[in-house]
Amino acid sequence: MGPARALAYLRVFAVVNLASLLWLLIGSHGGIDRNGFLVGTDFLSFWTTGRMLHGHHDPYDLAAHIAAQRAFFAPPDGFTAFFYPPVFLPLCWLLGWPGYFAALGGWLAITGSICFAALQAWWRRAGLGRHAALAALAFPPVVIVCTHGQSAFLVAGLLALGLILVPERKAIAGILLGLATIKPQFGLLVPIALLASREGQVIGFAVLGALALCALTTLAFGAMVWPHWLTLSDEARTVLDAGAVGYAKMASPFAAMRLLGASLGLAYGIQAIVSLAVAGAVGWTAWRGGYTQGLAALVLAGAPLATPFVFDYDLVLLGFPLVWLVGQGLARGWADWEKPGVAMAFAVPAFARGLAMHLPVPLLAPVLMGLFALVWRRALSQIPRSQMQGT
Template sequence: MGLHFLRRMDWLGAARSLGYLRLLALLNVAMLVLLVATSRDGVDRNGFLLGSDFISFWTVGRMLGEGANVYDGAAHVAAQRAYFAPENGYTAFFYPPSFLPFCRPLGWLGYFPALATWLVVTGAAHLAAVRAWWRDAGVPAPLWLLFLGFPAVPIVATHGQTAFLVAALLGGGAWLVRSRPVLAGVLLGLATIKPQFGLLLPVALLLTREWRTIGSALVTAMVLAAATTALYGAQVWPDWLAASARAQDAMAEGAVGYAKMVSPFAALRLLGVPTGAAYAVQAVVSLGVAGLLAWAAWNKRWSPGLAALTLAGAPLVTPFVLDYDLVLLAFPLLWLTGQGLRDGFRDWEKLAILLAIAAPAFARPLAMNAGVPVMPLVLALLFAVVWRRARA
């Protein structure tokens, strides 16, 4: 027993894994059904509007239709509370202007029709990207079971967040680099709506000399920025920069809640480490992950392994990442599982897969109630085993 029990995990075979996935899927679906069934007028038992964070995007869509400044914090608060006024709290909006064209159509619908449409469309996009990786990996579990059994999925749904969309763009783009490089660049360029998750992409794409993808991504990002400027005026950019400064202060002060975040920075702040020291450690981790990715990509061509490694490292290199963003891990998890099924699982790989799948279900409660941040360690283990495979 001892470490060998965790290092090899020979007891975790296909049948037992499917059983665990079915149990997780059942719990996830039951939780969502219970949440909706026990809500009143769209407000859950804790006083939160269903799809809690989505009200920020929906409000922005309404404000854009009225020509209002969406980066004016006071105006955004007033517009949001005109629809729903909680006893405390407010869902801020700090996304870059390139996200505004995605928000505008949401304002054409009522809140709940917009929320349902958003989750269906972005969830379908995420599933389409996951399906490509799933088919290549040869994982025997049905796609619907993998989707419903991943605890990060209901977290996205209950928050009405952008994570499905961002994961679809990054996962789909990374997958298409070799087969359809221009389309891959288009998807990656659109992913600049949440730029902190694409920090490693330039490293991997430059070292593998994927010039067509790089060019397509740059053109797409510039066209999106130009279209945004034409639609909403050049002033949105300085307004966003001012809002970003407020976002930086809010994050440092813990306004978001360090227990909800899964970065090394947030973990250290939760443990009481001063802000400056926490940022310094985050910088060391980010540079280390980028260096290991560069090592794996040196003198190589783009491959599914490098794509998986880039996406596995994405949550580690940004200080601002929450548990719902972990749906991005579906892609490296599928690739790693497929490699293990083909060639045999190596030491620690099954443990990394199991923890990365299950941890989103308990990481936030554990951090909030016990002050123990486990997710950065889980992310580091997953990155390490994917890196070992990708280098080979």
């Protein structure tokens, strides 16, 4: 598939994505879509948390949070849970000031801009020239983030910008990575990569950024938010184990095994094996090759595999390793299966949830593992043989 055909496919995906969003908005009445859901769905939990903080209420009081949500809108299938750590509360406090729809629009515009700025930085370094905006509009997880009002744009943008700036802007890189602790499960591979590549200075700045955010949170909302969050975290584990959020929406090996009928023990065992393998691959690559953009791509490709708690909208993270792979393919030539692997990782999130809900067939986890293997192979190919052999 040449560049002209690839651009044609991107245009088709972009048109479909934009049409889907327009269909959702046009078919909504009073902010409620055709299926009876509030536009933005998950964003309701962020906005409600902000309103509760303004009223000096505990957002981790589950019964109070449900009541606060239902005072504004009662979804047809329960409520939208809020399991974020306290460092996310300052953002929620800001989101609670405007009305719901104004806050949702501002949230998506600002976090989307951060993510797109990160994409442009990766795009330029990959030597891809134009069409970054087209690729962003065409990427299916972008639409999923928009329809859910989720935090994935912000988390992906912070991680991607932080990781790409490590070689030349260590302080900024570290602070951005520290701020990404608002969704900590996606940063599990970051300290492994930084330690193994001898980037201790970046780790120090990341710790400072995270501690500053923790201090701000504690000063603003009191020290008790931390034990309250830890107590609610037990509920989050119960929700995950029971599949209350829907395994079809999730992308982890754990969710794939549960969707196939595996026991909890077996599902967690498979997840542990995959997580350890991914962490080992990242650590070994960093130790042998040092810090490179290939390592940064490997960290982002592995992030969704390292945790059991990952959803299809979180896969906006994959845009960055995909950009790196395409740049490598155009500059150095494509290896076997790279083009199909890239195409699958790009397109499968568009229909994986629906397929998993109705068959059920979990596609996301194997596609993620395939993409990780492709990125790892490319990253290893750039390490000099003397370093691979440890000489």
